[in-house]
Amino acid sequence: MGVSPVCRSNFNFRRSHACTPIPDKERRKLKFERQTLTPRQTAASDRGRPDLAAKRRGPYDRALVARRGVGCMKNHRWLPWDRLMRASHLYTGMFLFPWMIVYAVSAFCINHSAWFLAKNQPAQRWEVVREADFAPDAELPSDADEQAKAVLEALDLNGAYRILGVPDAHQLTLLRLCAAGHYKVTFQRPRNHVVVERLRPVSAYALINNLHFVTGYGVSSWAYWVWAVVVDAVTISTVIWVISGVYLWARRPKKRLLGGVCMTAGIALFAVLVVLLCR
Incomplete structure (x- = not known):
């Protein structure tokens, strides 16, 4: 069988340039x-x-x-845009990889909570981990929210929290949110006594679920603020991935038909579901 001119020329081309390697860049x-x-x-x-x-x-x-x-x-004017879209699509995904895994896995667990709660979630209970006296001074504010912050600061438990129930003259109960197990802080006013309980044990399902709902802004701890900033970056990057994906699809003519069909089908399904869910 003869060798085609293209293959023969290619062989000669490679042989003639075998001693002049091209740098990787x-x-x-x-x-x-x-x-x-x-x-x-x-x-x-x-x-x-x-x-x-x-x-x-x-x-x-x-x-x-x-x-x-x-x-x-x-033309060459599109080269910077191509590089920008590819780089933003790639490197934001690499940086935000852990958060995307957390939100993807936790969303799946929440969507199928019956599977995990019934089979894999151990029975949790409140365990007393600490008791302390808390004698408020005259500067203690009368507002329940400010009192909660003062109690948590005295216990060195600064962080996100919620007030449980309605505070009264006898008791103030707080839920101090923590991914590794929430705290329940009960301030018994007549006794000036604080009881700290923690939800135990903590499973992988509970940890992933708690990380999904971590909020940061408005909390004094820097870790919560950084987490909140990264969550904003995740939401912005998701929009960037959509825009860059559509851009890269539009720049490939051979993929426009299949990509257009997928995009149209997704938009149509989304619109139908929104209409049905809003009835």
Whole structure:
């Protein structure tokens, strides 16, 4: 069987350039341009660079470009946007990977809570972990919310909390939120006594579920603030992923039909479900 001219020329091309390896950075650039530029644009980019032209051009490369027909790039003005979209899509996902896993797994667990609560969730109960005296001074505010902050600060339990029930002259009960097990703090006013209980044991389901609902703004602890900032970054990055995904899809003509069908089907299903759920 004879060898085609394209294959023979490609063999000669590679053999003649075997002693002149291309650096990795230059190789990636050549590969990217070969996949995105039309032959005319590639030739235009090689003007004044005979070394690149010699390494890039050849019957094999021409046949590859012609076979792929990748005319995604209309001109070089789109190159910065392509790089920006690809980089934002990639690196935000890499940085936010742990949070996306937490929210994805916790959302699945919440959606199927009956499976996990019935089979894998151990029976939890409140265990007393600490008792202390708390003698309020004259500067203790009368507002229940401010009193709660003062009690938690005295116990070194600053963080997100909720007031349980209606505070009265006898008792103030707080739920101090914690991913590794919530605290229940009971301030017995007549005795100036505080009882701290913790929800035990803590399962993986409870930990993931608690991390899903961690709130940060308005809490004095810096860890809550950082978590809240990252959650904002997750929401913004999700929008960026959608925009960059649509952009990258639009830049690939061969994928527009399939991508358009998927997008149309998703929008239609979303609209139907919203209408049905709003009845």
